[in-house]
Amino acid sequence: MAVGAVSRNPEGGPASQQAMRRQNLAVVLGTIAGQSPLSGLSRADVAGLTGLTRAAVSSLVDELIGRGALTEAETAPSGRVGRPGRALAVSDSGPAGLGLEVGVTHLGACVVDLRGEARVWRRVERANAGRPAGEVLAEVAALGAEAQAEADGLGLRVEGRVLAVPGVVPSAQPGLVEHAPNLGWHAVRPADHWPDPETVPEPENEANLGALAEYWQGGHGAETFVHVSAEAGIGAALIVDGQLFRGARGFAGELGHIPVHPDGLPCSCGSRGCLEQYAGEAAVLREAGLVGEGDPVALLAGRAGAGDRAALRALERAGRALGLALASAVNLVDPDGLVLGGAYAELADWLLPAVRAELAARVTVRPWPSEALRPSLLGRRGALLGAALVTTRQLIADPTRLPAA
Known part of the structure; x- marks a missing residue:
């Protein structure tokens, strides 16, 4: 809703003053949070960006400072005539x-x-x-x-x-x-x-x-994308127009149990040929002949980086299976992009070629640029x-x- 517009309650009457103030507090805090910490926004700057009056912004800023959400730093030069404003910033302590x-x-x-x-x-x-x-x-x-x-x-x-x-x-x-x-x-x-x-x-x-973290901090700007990650299993999540899509009951995202080989290996879910049996962590390690202590993802990446043929073959096989499942997701959802998160982000150098090849071969009814598939910068932290x-x-x-x- 545009700043200054009158919001309505479900019965059609004007929203309460408390609701409007809550909305304006969010507008002011969101505006400051969305700027670089070095931007040095003053109260007058915030008024200009939001369309709120200076008096309203001053009152809202005072409340946000009182709630521990904002701080005001030393005087910020503005280049304007008159007393310069003080730089506002989101607090690095408090909430x-x-x-x-x-x-x-x-x-x-x-x-x-x-x-x-x-x-x-x-x-x-x-x-x-x-x-x-x-x-x-x-x-x-x-x-x-x-x-x-x-x-x-x-x-x-x-x-x-x-x-x-x-x-x-x-x-x-x-x-x-x-x-x-x-x-x-x-x-x-x-x-x-x-x-x-x-x-x-x-x-x-x-x-x-992981998908929400990617949307908030991944830095790619896509509003609709599929985020797929792996640990012992394979999980996916769909962000649609900036919102997490959960499905009717919250079960959306079970990409690991999409069949990629209908008559293939039995899966723990009771079905056969699920993606997890070909691109899950345990499946890739088994295919690569790697069993040992420590971090299995780091172990697999190390072997692949050293040119180990079994590890490279296992990752190429996983990439093909993953690409097959993701092609179905692209054709069904029409996302802006695909993001490989979790362990897949750390193995992307060896997964991406096979995944991209499958996407190029199977996504044919719509444009699909290869750069629309990318690894997450957040990796397993997501x-x-x-x-x-x-x-x-x-x-x-x-x-x-x-x-x-």
């Missing part, structure tokens, strides 16, 4: 989001400030498949408590928590991880196992969070970063969530 992650082979925690900068980052290797959910959740809760304590020391105040999980989180049942097959979880509610009821995070699918960013993006969209001073 923050805590992201948590349970992966098949690791746990993670990070804290992101309102500027979108990760100020605390922790990742520990853990073999979580088959372990009791309560045990795993207690460990990630402890890791989160350590991260929050470190954030407290930096002057950050955690205002929300989100947990990334490699499983289905149905839209109709918030707080429930219905199925996480690679962990062995079924109908798990993190709140039932969390040691502190005051710090229970909201669970969300890790592929969705899901955890997205978990923390959910909170900060919500706070920027509605600053009244922040406690007033």
Whole structure:
């Protein structure tokens, strides 16, 4: 809605003054957050960019400073006659989001400030498949408590928590991880196992969070794209016009179970020939003849970089299968682009040629430039970063969530 327009409630009457002020707070904070930290916007600059009056902007800025969202730095030169304004910036202390992650082979925690900068980052290797959910959740809760304590020391105040999980989180049942097959979880509610009821995070699918992080911080500018990532399984998420598409029940994105060879290998889901059996981490490592301790993605990349024929053959096979599945996604959805995230981003040098070849051969009813497929710059950081960013993006969209001073 244009700045200054009158919004309406569902009954058709004018929105309340509180609603209009909430909207204008979001406009001002979003305008400042969207600028470079070095831009040095003054209150007058913000008024010019938003169309709000200087008096209104001054009042809104004062409230945002009081809520800890903004700071005013030393005088900023403007080139205009008269007293120069003071430079406004999104605070690097105060409100923050805590992201948590349970992966098949690791746990993670990070804290992101309102500027979108990760100020605390922790990742520990853990073999979580088959372990009791309560045990795993207690460990990630402890890791989160350590991260929050470190954030407290930096002057950050955690205002929300989100947990990334490699499983289905149905839209109709918030707080429930219905199925996480690679962990062995079924109908798990993190709140039932969390040691502190005051710090229970909201669970969300890790592929969705990776796609959101890509949209917010990937720097590519696409509004509609498919983001595909891999760990033990393969997850995908679709961003449509800047919004996450969840499907009717929250099950969208199961790219790993698209059949690429209908009579192929049996899959753990009960079907046959699923993409996961040809381009999933375990499948690629098996094909490459690699079994060992440590980071399997780094091991595979190292072997491929050294010219190991088995590793190169396994990645080429995975790329063909992935390209076959993604061609179907392109033909169905017509996205602006495709993004390889997670482990795929780190293996992109060897995956991309085969994926692009399949796309070129199979996407024939619409233009498809090869550069529309690209690796994510966030790599395996995406899901955890997205978990923390959910909170900060919500706070920027509605600053009244922040406690007033």
